[in-house]
Amino acid sequence: MEKQVDILIVGAGISGLGTAAHLTKNCPQRQFEIIERRESFGGTWDLFKYPGIRSDSDMSTFGFNFKPWQKSNVLADGASIKGYLSEVVDEFKLKQKIHFKHRVLSANYDSSISKWVVQIEDNNQKQQTWIANFVLGCTGYYNYDQGFQPDFPNQEAFKGQMIHPQHWPENLDYAGKKVVIIGSGATAITLVPAMAKGGAEHVTMLQRSPTYIASIPSVDFVYDKMRKILPEDVAYKLTRARNIGMQRGIYALAQKQPRLLRKLLLKSMEMQLKGKVDMKHFTPTYNPWDQRLCVVPDGDLFKTLRSGKASVETDQIEQFTETGIQLKSGKHLDADIIVSATGLEIQILGGIKATIDGKPLNTSKHMLYQGVMVSDVPNMAMIIGYINASWTLKVDIAADYICRLINYMDKKGYDVVIPQGDATELLEDTVMGSLSSGYIARAIDVMPKQGKHAPWKVTNNYLADRKELKHASFEDDVLKFHKQSSDTSRKPKLVS
Template structure:
């Protein structure tokens, strides 16, 4: 049995829901269906359940451009973010469009019919064939089935609980227990104060190397004030524009004056630690924004370290023992619970086996046209958010562009669009740019490549992307379109 769909959105997380809402608003003539392998929408914000889970971007920019985040808190917990996504689902009546417990197995684009043939496994494990005109990949860029897990020698000997934050045990009781959290990224710096305040006996953050961490206010007082004399919508737009500008300004300054930004960040941490913790644990060897900058609300991490309820160690693991971790320095960390917050395992398109005319599609051999469409692949878009700003900012600009594209194709009578690869523009660098984070380096064989020139460059600059995509012409000499009426001919004419 075959099911015909117009636009197939893969994933009901913040990307998929955002794309769907934009389509409903700006391309109402286009129908769509959403495939979601989980039992609920929300993606990341439905999957992760560890203590303290929250956004690491401010909510004025993490929220959609069409729906104000109506709370003064700068960062939001996971449940609140899922609730926000749920409001969008309800407002745009998307629930009836989402097919839960459905998993895409394979997707093949058939050039003869100009359609995607998608094999989908339903909740009863039956395999269905869906025929789609266009596919939008909204699965994020990490593996939902497993996080990155280093091979720790002696792990099998540990008698306590060994936990990956991606699969947090429900109702875990860590009261009075010694907890060691391996890692220094966003997950680790969230877990440390949350578990220490939640009753753990002692929490140790064990890192191989330090990360840049900035403390930001938990409440946006300016937004809170402006809401009292501006409309909710206007106050949100003002706050959003201000924060976008600040984000971009800090990133640009970090690249232009790395020594200055480094000095400011380290001085801020030193002031908050008040001499209670050695600064060596917070002094990275790399420049600011060579890896993603981590943020903590109201300096909660530094506050808990000052109390002594938590500590930090910078060292390498020699082995896991029966009752903790043996470090290469000779020190032993006793532990009842070990949490391996060592990062994500990147996976493009949720592991779907994609082909074009049954020829395997390897994303690392392609570029992204305007950061939206996979080169040489017809009728496919991929949503990959920013590494230096809120993920949702990219969702908004991609969605706006796609709606304009669909409206253009409908007006002209086109049913196929393709961006042929400009092989002279391909770099070895991935679309993640110069970021040196481990999870990005490990995924070089999966991520699309960066280009040397427009429209193949991934700028990671929201302001530039918003302007470029808003003004982008579709008849630009790069995109190739195929007209419906030409399908009957053996050699359909490609017009640019």
């Protein structure tokens, strides 16, 4: 079977649904289809089912710019976010555009026909060939099949249950059980209070090194009051602008005065712990925002630690035992359940094997033009969210830019656009910036690289990007446009 598609969106998570909504609004003349390998939409917010799962960004900026988040809670649980995305799907009539349980096997750009030839396995496990003008990668940057799982010494000896949060067992009974959570990132600090509240006998967070954790209010009382006296959309826009400014301000402070921000964060954590927990467990060796800053609503993690229902250990694993974990300090942690909250396995384009005229596309050898399009690759864009702000902020401005580009091409009669790369611009750093997190370090072989200057430099600065992408000209020395050959009778090259 061969199917003609104008714009192929790969992934029906936040990036894919947001892009589809923007295309519906801004490019009504264009037809698009969405490929989703899972049984439902939502991406992260459909996959992860662990207790307490929630956003780690405030919802006024995590919601799309075209659809206000109309609740006063600052962070939202996974089910609420999935519900919000469901409303987007209904409002923009996207359900009929999504092909569930369809998996992209490979994508080859065939320059003889100026189109992408995409091999797809459908929901009946039969192979189809789709011919697409544009391919938009909206798969995020981690592997949905598996999380990052280190090989712990003597792991097979453990007689209890071993779990990775990415594959949380349905109806897991942890009531009255001892739980050890390995890790100190956003997942771990969410799981600790949730499992303690859910009836675990005791929860221990085992970390190699401490993380900066900021406590924020669970309810935005200012937004609540504004909604009572101002129109809903005005209250939302003001709250969103305030929170964008705060996000940017805190990140800028971390870059310019890291010692000051460190002092403020440490003092805040000390006040939350009230002398009940040793501050050595919350005093990182790195500066704020060298790794992603974690947030907890109403200090729930600190309250749980103060209550004694949970504890934290900063140590290294010597080996697993039948009944838990032996630490290098000599201490033994008893466990019925061990949760390995050890992070994500990074991949780009959902692991698709992409080629150009049969030559493999190694994304780590390319840069991103305007943070959106892959250098030297025709008619392809990908959406990678911010490391220091809400992912959705980037989705909105990137999708809007893509729509402007498509409308420009339609107006000029162009079929192909290629951002022509400059090898002298290529740096070793990835587009993820200067973060030193483990998952960032593991991404070096797949992530596109930074460029020295604009338009190849990814700044992770939403305010600057919003201004640049909104007004960026398409008539520069980088973007090369072509009109498709009138000879469309040539058969595409099928690359296995």
